[in-house]
Amino acid sequence: MGGGAALRITWVTVIERLSHLFLRTLRDDPADAEVISHKLLVRAGYVRRVAPGVYSWLPLGLRTLRRIEDIVREEMNAIGGQEILLPALLPREPYEKSNRWTEYGPSLFRVKDRKGADMLLGPTHEELFTLTVQGEYSSYKDLPATLYQIQTKYRDEERPRAGILRGREFVMKDSYSFDVDDAGLDRSYEAHRGAYQRIFDRLGVDYVIVKATSGAMGGSASEEFLAVAPAGEDTFVRSTGGDYAANVEAVTTPAPEALDYAATPEAVVHDTPDATTIDALVEWANAADLGRTVTGADTLKCVMVKVTEPGKEPELVGIGVPGDREVDMKRLEASFEPATVELLDEEDFKNNPFLVKGYIGPRGLERNEVRFLVDPRIVMGTAWISGADEPNRHVVDLVCGRDFTPSGTIEAAEVREGDPAPDGSGTLTLQRGIEIGHIFQLGRKYTDAFGFDVLGEDGKPARVTMGSYGIGVSRLMAVLAEQRADGKGLSWPAAAAPFDVHVVIANKDEEAARGAEELAEAFDEAGLQVLFDDRKASPGVKFKDSELVGMPWVVVVGRGWSEGTVELRERATGEVTQVPVDGAADAIIATLRG
Amino acid sequence: MGGGAALRITWVTVIERLSHLFLRTLRDDPADAEVISHKLLVRAGYVRRVAPGVYSWLPLGLRTLRRIEDIVREEMNAIGGQEILLPALLPREPYEKSNRWTEYGPSLFRVKDRKGADMLLGPTHEELFTLTVQGEYSSYKDLPATLYQIQTKYRDEERPRAGILRGREFVMKDSYSFDVDDAGLDRSYEAHRGAYQRIFDRLGVDYVIVKATSGAMGGSASEEFLAVAPAGEDTFVRSTGGDYAANVEAVTTPAPEALDYAATPEAVVHDTPDATTIDALVEWANAADLGRTVTGADTLKCVMVKVTEPGKEPELVGIGVPGDREVDMKRLEASFEPATVELLDEEDFKNNPFLVKGYIGPRGLERNEVRFLVDPRIVMGTAWISGADEPNRHVVDLVCGRDFTPSGTIEAAEVREGDPAPDGSGTLTLQRGIEIGHIFQLGRKYTDAFGFDVLGEDGKPARVTMGSYGIGVSRLMAVLAEQRADGKGLSWPAAAAPFDVHVVIANKDEEAARGAEELAEAFDEAGLQVLFDDRKASPGVKFKDSELVGMPWVVVVGRGWSEGTVELRERATGEVTQVPVDGAADAIIATLRG
The missing domain is CATH 3.30.930.10 (Bira Bifunctional Protein; Domain 2)
Structure with missing residues (x-):
């Protein structure tokens, strides 16, 4: 990629004091x-x-x-x-x-x-x-x-x-x-x-x-x-x-192998009164004596759309998917891009009387030279129950490649949890x-x-x-x-935190305050970004704020001070370490730098 | 101003090569x-x-x-x-x-x-x-x-x-x-x-x-x-x-001292046919026997404006300035801010028949209760030649404070080279x-x-x-x-220059090129921003470009290399120094850091 000029920006800061910072935390969610x-x-x-x-x-x-x-x-x-x-x-x-x-x-x-x-x-x-x-x-x-x-x-x-x-x-x-x-x-x-x-x-x-x-x-x-x-x-x-x-x-939908349809009986048209939905059709099929149990996946649903290539007239296209799946409009649109896709309206059905609503089938589309794109599962040799292009009639054992020939395949059917991964590595979640x-x-x-x-x-x-x-x-x-927040507040990764370390004075003792100040200065000198809570507020308020604003490390100078320790809290894990005051700055800097 | 949080940003860069930089200089002005x-x-x-x-x-x-x-x-x-x-x-x-x-x-x-x-x-x-x-x-x-x-x-x-x-x-x-x-x-x-x-x-x-x-x-x-x-x-x-x-x-215009007008004769109205301009009026006055030489500065010009305070109706206001000065609309507007100011149009004159165009004077304004604001030079006791509020007539020896009383003063007259400075320190340029x-x-x-x-x-x-x-x-x-450009190009101050130093290879000799590279690296390591002209172009083209883009310092590694010197050019002054190759990096860094 060329010679590689690189402008890096590093930050230097003096200590940012909460007594001065333009910051007011809120108790309630907006x-x-x-x-x-x-x-x-x-x-x-x-x-x-x-x-x-x-x-x-x-x-x-x-x-x-x-x-x-x-x-x-x-x-x-x-x-x-x-x-x-x-x-x-x-x-x-x-x-x-x-x-x-x-x-x-x-x-x-x-x-x-x-x-x-x-x-x-x-x-x-x-x-x-x-x-x-x-x-x-x-x-x-x-x-x-x-x-x-x-x-x-x-x-x-x-x-x-x-x-x-x-x-x-x-x-x-x-x-x-x-x-x-x-x-x-x-x-x-x-x-x-x-x-x-x-x-x-x-x-x-x-x-x-x-x-x-x-x-x-x-x-x-x-x-x-x-x-x-x-x-x-x-x-x-x-x-x-x-x-x-x-x-x-x-x-992408893995296509099954083509089937041998030599043994599949001839396609037969049946009367299927009022079977305008897949459920009704399946119910009819299982009541009829077809010699097998039928599910929605055995039916072929034809969804009609208008496809408009940029600058061209809309084209009527049939989309064929297994009846147990909806057409996913987003997938359909993505497949046709940059052309746009719409479903047919009443006017379109009127203008195309060969489209019998609820009973549209591949053969009617073929007869009328309508482009018919099918889900990749609809492969050569598969047999389907589909509309017969006449009111109240469906056709059974309509075999792909024998009784109709799709114009091509299309990714338009909804994707479901449990579908096979296209790369064969497992199933999809x-x-x-x-x-x-x-x-x-x-x-x-x-x-x-x-x-x-x-x-x-x-x-x-x-x-x-x-x-x-x-x-x-x-x-x-x-x-x-x-991704990183918890019930108490934000929790920044070290790489993106507004400050590397948050020093809290949690003790009214003046010596502790001076100690906190010295620690903050040592961190600053080491090149760390320091947020320093020097406010006259209760330790409780300060702890809550430190959890809410979410710096990766919090150093608390509090009651332990007189016993010679300060507290180092890791925001992400909640882990608390007592660090001896003597050498605290160096020890904490070393921990922060991992 | 509070505790003083300060985020400073310092820059670190590796060497930017002209062979890679998205930069094409142009020969012609746009x-x-x-x-x-x-x-x-x-x-x-x-x-x-x-x-x-x-x-x-x-x-x-x-x-x-x-x-x-x-x-x-x-x-x-x-x-x-x-x-x-x-x-x-x-x-x-x-x-x-x-x-x-x-x-x-x-x-x-x-x-x-x-x-x-x-x-x-x-x-x-x-x-x-x-x-x-x-x-x-x-x-x-x-x-x-x-x-x-x-x-x-x-x-x-x-x-x-x-x-x-x-x-x-x-x-x-x-x-x-x-x-x-x-x-x-x-x-x-x-x-x-x-x-x-x-x-x-x-x-x-x-x-x-x-x-x-x-x-x-x-x-x-x-x-x-x-x-x-x-x-x-x-x-x-x-x-x-x-x-x-x-x-x-x-x-602001320093106001002269008030004058004693005891000796000033009474105001007299004269016929002044066609004297609708200050020039014509001055000509008339000097032809008339007034006993003194008259200039435009002795005449009083009344300019009528409409002043509109936010949310109020426009008000008619007269502005009086010595006749040798124009009203400066910007100064006038600034004086009235936040009110807006417009000159009168024909319609306004029709609606105020007492305003006789070319002959407006302070007394007519006073009679009609029109606010009249004057230049600070128009002080108590000064005598003026002014319109007499009748066609073709002017009044002479109209004394401020005797014959008319302004409503107040206003800064509206044009400022001229040579006017006294308001603080008395000299004259204005x-x-x-x-x-x-x-x-x-x-x-x-x-x-x-x-x-x-x-x-x-x-x-x-x-x-x-x-x-x-x-x-x-x-x-x-x-x-x-x-402010800093010259005929050859830009010339940045060190504080704002995109690069601190521009290193130019002006020699096809491989050793010189390697030497230039080493210098560039030494500058970079010292924390300087380095622009490095490593292009395969003629020295002439490179020099011209270096003057055009205007880094404060240019280091040329050229013919002198074999004799043991590199050239340091200061863009702003054009000064050229020969620096011995031995220790060149340190010497140049020291010079750049002043």
Whole structure:
């Protein structure tokens, strides 16, 4: 990734005194808070709400945010990333060219300036990074290049929620790689993947990497980093027996082997009055004398949709899934992307009288030349009970490959706990996660839009290929709170804590106070960030606050002082150690440094 | 200012190689650039234009910006300031309450969110800081407090100009002090004044501190820090013989002593056909036999305006100035603030038939009970030639205090080079400056708007008083460029340079290249920021670039290498020293550290 310039930022601080710090902890959860990170970040005085999805960062919050940013920055620099800063207020034109001015819809904050020009608040910066690099670079010799920024971004979320977990103004690291060929893009992608793992590992996040798409765009074209958390909005699957994890949208269904249908009887149409649901159909089938027990999985459900490719007329498409599974619209949409999908409305059924509601079957679709895409379980030789394209009639023993030929397969059926993992490693479990990172091989979408070529090694123009990579920096802070909090409050990992150590005077004795002060100074001199509770409050109040604000280590100078000990508490474990006053500073510094 | 928490940030870097750095210098000035800072910051690859008044920060620009921010941060922390970060996207309500939603007019970027709620992009944050502190603090014991942020701000300037000198998206440090009484506000104000001086001194800015208002709100209620620069938009005055400096709006006119008018003849009305201008009137007067030579300064010009106090009906007001001076609308507006001022239109003259255009005089105004404010030079006993409130007639020897009594004085007349300095230290010169800082005793404007009281020491509610203090951080960078650039390029002060030293390999000899590399490493190990020109370009190109990008020191490893010397060039002075290779690193480090 190039020569590797690296700007590291280290922090030096003098002792921060609670008697001075702009911090007031709250006893009660905010009324609008549902998830623990939101409750605690507000109660512990890290953030304050200004508008829906818009927050202020108070001193502790800002320090935590900056520490996370610094880790991101270090790892980005380590892979040769170069930091720049683009504006948040952007002109419409580039987003018009990429079509995202329209595509973003109401999620985009739009602004008109005093001259009536359309502008927007950047939700992400593919367009501007492309133009920025295009403005400076013109030869294959300039590439590869990775540029990034850590910047405030804007998205007008329909339902901003959970405090800074999903804000409308938020801090993001977005980077973009520029390569002259696909192999270069692969390398840039892998470098980011590694950097992201190091970032999340250093912060101690519990996360999985999931494939974000089913692979239509290439094996590793897109992966998401999901922090495991019950409060998460994303559902993902994980194999019980291996590393496999994926977005529900990305799960692929292992296709069974084709069956020999030589022994399957001929397809026969039956009267099935009022069997317009799968349940009713199964009930009819088991009452009829078919010689076997029938379940929903033996029926074939045909769901009709309209698929619209960008710039084209809608196309009628049939989706076939085993009757015991619903069509998962998100999976369906992901399969058709960038085309959009809608279910049929009454008007559509009127216009297509061959579609007999409740009785649609593959043969009717085939006769009317409607594209019919089926779940991968519907393989050659499998026999199904399906609609017969006439009111109150179904067909039994309709064999795939004999009685109908699907136009292709599609991932559209719902994924269920217990389904086999696509890699054969076990069965799938469903879990909830929060997206903290996303890496994506964009390819040439934006360089095509802006005509970004460089001079190739062969002397001919070469179209540049791009990757786009994001980390939700402010969200990461909420995730750390979410994953590590307990009933008493926040609990930061050492790498992201606003202070390394929290020194509490828990004794009115002046000598103890002086001792605490000396300890704080020793920690400071050793380069540690020190939060110093020098307030005139009761030890109880101070202990509660120290647990709420969640520094990784708390040093209590209290009753033990006269007996020659101070207390060292580890926030995450609750473990308490008595440290002899004599040599306490050195001993504690050694413990903190692990 | 409290216990003084201080977060200092120090930078550590490995060597930045020009073969890798995202930097392409330009040979030509950008077409839209008029001032030198704009030209050079673009040519040297520090910034790039994205939209009018909206710029991207490339690596060199971002580093410079961050270094300036760090100096601001250090000095703000040193006076007990606490850093927080408020959103840029803000709800309308608080700005409605302070009346600024309306007052800002078209300078405010307004946004509607998807639910139709009015929002805005913060131009400055008085409202939000007031609410933020009000949310946490409730007692006099919590005060004084100073909070600040370094943040991206938005103003829809009518004429964004000069690159980052006046942008529509820009970086600002804004701080706010909260005190329980006026004495506290004075202390907070003075602390900021000192911090600002230290910041600008450390950066080596050539600046003056000017009074920003004429003092109606108290002596030191508002001062501006102006960087002296011919490209500046602000005109200020400076005394030839002392420290006095002020905004033109803030200049006060020394009032002459009152005159004894016993010997002045009675006022007499004369026919003055067609003397509707001061020039014509002076010509008439010198042709008439008045027994003295008359100049414009002997005539009294009455300018009619409408003054509108917020929430009130417009009031007709006469402004009297010596006829040889124009009314300076900016000074007039500043004198009436927060009321607004307009000149009369035809309609107004129709509605007030006693106003005879070209012949308005003090006596007509007095008869019609119109408020009449005069320039401080129009003192008791001075005699004037003025309109006689009849067409084609003027009155001579109209004595102030005898024939008319002004309602009061006003600072509205234009200020001229050579006018006496108000402090008696000399005469005034007019110069141009760029506003880089502003400190302002807000008082209770915002705490009144939001009803922000704390419990006073006497147990009663005390209304909090505020100061507001701003530094244009991104503008400061342009100012440094503007003040220090020469024909060859930029020239940064050591305190703000993106790199401390620029090492250039100017020799194809491999040993020299290795030597340069070793020097760069030694500088890096000594904690210096090193820009390393390891490109395969000609020495000429490299030298030109090194002058253009403007690091304070350039080390050239070139032809001298074989004879045992390297060259040390000081950018600002152009001075070149030959340093023996043996011990070069230590010698150069010592020189750089002064």
